[in-house]
Amino acid sequence: MPTPLHALIPTALALGSLAAQAVPVTVQLRGPNGQPLAGAAVAIEIKGRVGKTGTAKAEVGQRDRQFTPQLLIVQTGTAVNFPNFDTVRHHVYSFSPIKVIDIKLYTGTPTEPVVFDKPGVAALGCNIHDRMTAHVVVVDTPVFARTDDKGQATFDLPAGEHAVKAWRPGQKSPMLQSLTLDVPAAGGTRVLTLAD
Template sequence: MNRCASSHALLAACLLGCIGAAQALPWLVQVRGPDGAPLADAAVAVELRGQASRAPAGTRAEMAQRERQFQPFVLVVQTGTAVNFPNFDTVRHHVYSFSPVKTFDLKLYTGTPAEPVLFDKSGIAALGCNIHDKMGAHIVVVDTPVFAKTDAQGQVRLDLPPGEHWLRAWHPRQARPQLQSQRLSVPAGGAGGGSTTLTLE
């Protein structure tokens, strides 16, 4: 686990501790496409009542460039996260986004730009490279520290407190550039946990 992911896991754990980690229940979220097939690498976020919508100051993440590809293809961050764009290739890249959630333009460079890009509004930013047309990726910005990406079976496991929450998800195969939402009810006293399926349109 990288340092950013480790910090995120610690933050989420601390948050659940503040709202009653002893009551947190294991919850399986399944994300499927319109055809019913499970979707790997879907961004999943759960908004809990009373949680901080913005990341603590100084929170950082990384969208790398290796072998003329963005890595990862989908990066999920909390609103207020600063993202670095290190270039590990021997060729220069020109990274940009024209998405309303964040518009920026990193001119041709190698190494790591001096300043990261601050993602201060929730939504989805599509990335590209002006030099290499086949390069593309997405940064999904969410108003919660509780987020993850689905595995090869389209699943993610989270520990959630009882209550009424909002489950939000998005996958690059979706036509619309926003997260799909549905209510998520976690009952009190359900020690065995539960599961929810969200089918993306």
């Protein structure tokens, strides 16, 4: 027997009010000297949202003897493929604590993707081409972005306090930095400063 329409209305209203609670928030990341941080990873952890995934897929290719993209942000549990689009073979590796990778010399696409099952930052390299470097930033949230040239990323977030994880290429520590974001009911722009 189908559910009566009047029984569905409270559920629809509750879901609608959850969506209405989200407000646009622009997060700007700055360095210790106040400069905007372009190309940094920023992730917002919202209470009650799933931290890990079992279905997400991503890719770090090799083209013109470079990794592309050089900064990939994924949710914990994402399967990442490493296709080689070059005519030369590459050997992808990482000795990072969150994921050790050793994909021997190959062309094409390895048969098995690499599942990034721990949060943190994995530095990638190629044993054949030393100038090839990239990073995979793994976060326990589906809410993440890479900052633009003004160091900004925009999200739709519920008002309140949220945990933030951030990382920028070139920072001294390979660890994700933990910050707090206070989202006002009206949304707006919030500035967060990363340590060096």
